[in-house]
Amino acid sequence: LLVLVPSPLPRLRALLQRCWGRLERGLWPGVFGGQSPPWGPALAVQGPALVPQGISDTGTPSLLESVVWMAAPKQRRTIEVNRCRRRNPSKLIEIKRNIDVCPECGNLKQKHVLCGYCYAKVKEETRLIRMEIYKKEGGPFNAPAVETVVLYEGEKPTEKDEGKRIIERAKKRPSWFVQN
Amino acid sequence: SGAAWARGLLSWARPERWLPSGSLFPLSCLHTSTSLQRIGKWEKKNRIVYPPQLPGEPRRPAEIYHCRREIKYSKDKMWYLAKLIKGMSIDQALAQLEFSDKKGAKVIKEVLLEAQEMAVRKHNVEFKSNLHIAESQTGRGRYVKRLRCHGKGMFGMMKISRCHYFVKLVEGPPPPPEPPRTGFEQAKEYVQQLRNRTLVHTL
Numbered sequence: 001l002l003v004l005v006p007s008p009l010p011r012l013r014a015l016l017q018r019c020w021g022r023l024e025r026g027l028w029p030g031v032f033g034g035q036s037p038p039w040g041p042a043l044a045v046q047g048p049a050l051v052p053q054g055i056s057d058t059g060t061p062s063l064l065e066s067v068v069w070m071a072a073p074k075q076r077r078t079i080e081v082n083r084c085r086r087r088n089p090s091k092l093i094e095i096k097r098n099i100d101v102c103p104e105c106g107n108l109k110q111k112h113v114l115c116g117y118c119y120a121k122v123k124e125e126t127r128l129i130r131m132e133i134y135k136k137e138g139g140p141f142n143a144p145a146v147e148t149v150v151l152y153e154g155e156k157p158t159e160k161d162e163g164k165r166i167i168e169r170a171k172k173r174p175s176w177f178v179q180n
Numbered sequence: 181s182g183a184a185w186a187r188g189l190l191s192w193a194r195p196e197r198w199l200p201s202g203s204l205f206p207l208s209c210l211h212t213s214t215s216l217q218r219i220g221k222w223e224k225k226n227r228i229v230y231p232p233q234l235p236g237e238p239r240r241p242a243e244i245y246h247c248r249r250e251i252k253y254s255k256d257k258m259w260y261l262a263k264l265i266k267g268m269s270i271d272q273a274l275a276q277l278e279f280s281d282k283k284g285a286k287v288i289k290e291v292l293l294e295a296q297e298m299a300v301r302k303h304n305v306e307f308k309s310n311l312h313i314a315e316s317q318t319g320r321g322r323y324v325k326r327l328r329c330h331g332k333g334m335f336g337m338m339k340i341s342r343c344h345y346f347v348k349l350v351e352g353p354p355p356p357p358e359p360p361r362t363g364f365e366q367a368k369e370y371v372q373q374l375r376n377r378t379l380v381h382t383l
Contacts, residue, residue, distance in 0.1 A: 086256070092260060093263075093280065095276055096275075099275045099276075099278075110279055
């Protein structure tokens with residue numbers, strides 16, 4: 001296989017490269033029909049030195065063949081494609097239809113969840129009761145083995161509360177804390 | 181009157197006309213703003229004043245523009261919340277945001293409550309529930325690049341993203357939602373487009 005290296009004039013070289021390219025692609029079939037191609041004098045180099053074939057002897061496989069091929073994106077995803085994916089209805093937030101009004105306080109609540117305001121109210125009162133218990137006990141591991149009863153202002157312990165520990169709260173009984 | 185208006189428009193550019201000679205230039209009319217106090221376009225939209233309406237015209241609904249800048253949240257994640265509340269009444273929007281688990285939901289709820297209060301106090305809105313969300317958009321805030329340390333002494337650059345949130349409340353009940361476009365409608369539009377074509381250079 002002879003490979004022609006064209007003569008050193010740059011414009012002629014560019015022209016010859018284009019003509020050669022056209023010939024290779026079969027776009028210029030008329031040249032080889034009649035005369036010989038209009039090349040100038042050029043170097044001819046033996047083929048195999050310039051175009052090495054694949055190494056026929058096996059030996060150890062080269063580094064390129066032993067690497068595991070990983071998946072990688074071939075093309076950059078356009079913003080239109082990205083938008084279609086990000087704004088797909090499955091990715092949008094769904095509107096919740098399980099929101100109701102709490103009958104006690106009038107705030108919004110989810111149907112299967114306690115009202116946040118009422119829960120916070122109860123939590124605060126429980127915290128104050130726990131503070132009273134802590135003051136009465138005086139330290140950890142002092143919890144008595146009897147039940148506890150919380151009494152608010154102006155309440156007396158009844159017969160049912162015999163033997164139970166009594167916690168006093170200096171406040172009016174809240175309407176939601178029903179006394180037994 | 182057009183010429184007079186043009187003359188009036190151009191005459192502001194000549195300060196010697198509206199200041200007597202020898203007086204001090206009043207500094208109050210100079211608008212000097214540094215980059216920290218730059219008033220955004222959305223804030224300026226609240227300042228437009230329409231001319232009084234004629235007796236026969238229908239009442240123009242009140243529009244309230246409000247925004248919050250440099251929220252520490254991603255604009256793409258905030259966009260989902262903005263898309264959720266677009267077109268809802270303000271009560272429904274507040275309900276949805278209250279029970280949403282996203283971080284931006286709390287911020288947007290505050291913005292909506294602020295805007296509602298502004299509407300009642302300053303923009304002559306009678307009922308605070310009679311508002312609906314006409315537009316809700318997110319914008320990109322200032323990003324900051326920071327170093328993120330990985331193991332083995334490797335590091336990457338991460339960007340701390342911030343966003344802006346813009347909302348426009350309009351007085352009145354929310355508009356009814358558009359019915360989704362059916363295939364039949366799309367086909368009809370396509371046929372109509374084909375029929376609208378004109379043939380050039382023919383008989």
